[in-house]
Amino acid sequence: MTSKKFLFVSTRAPWQQGHAAACADALMTHAVFEQETWLFLTGDGVLQLLDKQDGSAIGQKTMAKLFPALEVYGVREVLVDMESLESRGLVEADLMMKVTIAGKDRMKALIHECDQVLVF
Amino acid sequence: MILNTINKSDISSTSLLACLATMTNEDALLLLEDGVYAAQSASVLPSMIPAGVTLHVLQEDLAARGISDRISPDFIRVDYREFVSLALQCDKIVSWN
Amino acid sequence: MSSFCLIIQGAPSSSASLSALNFAKAVIGSGHQIHRLFFFQDGVLNACANIVAPQDELHLPKAWQQLIRSNALDAVVCATSALKRGIVDKTESDRYELGGSTMLEGFTLSGLGQLVEAGLEADRVINFAP
Incomplete structure (x- = not known):
């Protein structure tokens, strides 16, 4: 299979209408199909990576648990x-x-270098 | 060359700010849906855009919103066929939403 | 002649679906090709067979169906998104013992792999999201 470069840009908070989850699904599928992602x-979107998220509190799966697996899927x-983190009062340790x-x-x-850019 | 599209009116939105920060002077911008409100003469949007970026606005969406007469001369009005040609002139389309 | 893949993420009630439909018509009207329509997230509702639109309003699912039929377009509905929203074909309806297909003819249930393939094959991919 030929390979292209795909950039996924995620701009929404983790529980907003499934956008974040859809982005993660699309990202992982592209990685599984051996695309550079x-x-x-x-x-x-930076809020998706906050530590201590617990979806069970609202009867949901914790989507954030997917993130550590992205590398295994081959996501580059x-x-x-940085600015989005700073403007939300967050640091790397969070x-x-x-x-x-x-x-x-x-x-x-990255936007200019990748063949395709999808914003979620 | 990238065609960036914006479909929201909020000029303080994350997406718009990210779009502005990532455009080069060879890129193009097209406003559609509620994004067209930012093409009005009073809008601060044109002043935020890097020089050289060509500005386009979808005329069908202007007409639907009653603002065809209120558009800044910085914008080129396009219809859907011109939108398609613009998409083909560019290497890729980034749809900010 | 160039080819496009359109990703439609907005429900029939959204501007995103309408813009995508108008764009698709313009692609065809300009003599270009649609490699694939990919209905994702709430966009899968455009394939719903049970939507009733007021007589004086555009019935987007039927407008999509007509465009798909008259141009023999490949219209893929993301199965994961669809099942979550009650859109099933005959096979899925039988599998889950539901009351029959709720998907308009002309649309096909499939996976996100079809989006990857379209990204590799189509000249341009354009995303219409709400």
């Missing part, structure tokens, strides 16, 4: 927008896993 969380890199904290310049470079 990146995930960039920006805006409220998970990036988090996140559930090690990710790349990056500026909008990196997002710009």
Whole structure:
């Protein structure tokens, strides 16, 4: 199978109408089909990575548990927008896993470099 | 060259700010749906956009919202066929929502 | 001639579905091809057979169906999104012992792999989300 570069940009909080979950599903499917994939969380999207999320409190699956598995699926890199973290009073230690904290310049470079960009 | 599309009116939205931060002066921007409100003369949007970016607005959505006469001259009005050609002139389309 | 894949993530009540329909018509009207329509998330409701629209309003599921039929388009409905929203074909209805298909003819249930394939094959992918 041929391979292309796909960037997924996720901009919404974890429980908002399933957008975050749909983004994760699409991302993982592309990775499973051996495509080069990146995930960039920006805006409220950075909240998806907050540690201590517990979906069971509202009778839901904890979607965040997927994130540590992304590397296993072959996702190249998970990036988090620095400004979005800062404007929400968050630091790297508040996140559930090690990710790349990056500026909008990196997002710009990825958007231009990837063959396809999907914003969720 | 990237065609960025915006379909929301909120000029303080995360998506719009991310879109603005990631455009280069060779890119194009198209406003559609409620995004077209940001093409009105009073909008601050054109001043936030990197010089060189071509600005487009979908005329069907302007007409539906009654603001065809209120559009900043910075914007080129396009119909759906022109939207399709614009999508083909660009290497990819990034739809911010 | 170029080919497009359209991702439709908005329900029939959304601007996203309407914009996507108009864009699809313009693609065909300009002599280009639609490689695939991919209905995802609430977009799968555009394939619902049980939607009744007021007579003076555009019936988006029927408008999509007509476009799909008259141009023999490949219209894929994401099965995961669809089952969650009550959209099933005959096979799924039988499997889960439901009351029969709720999906309009012309649409096909399939997986996200079809989106990956379209991303590799189509010249352009465009996402219509609410």
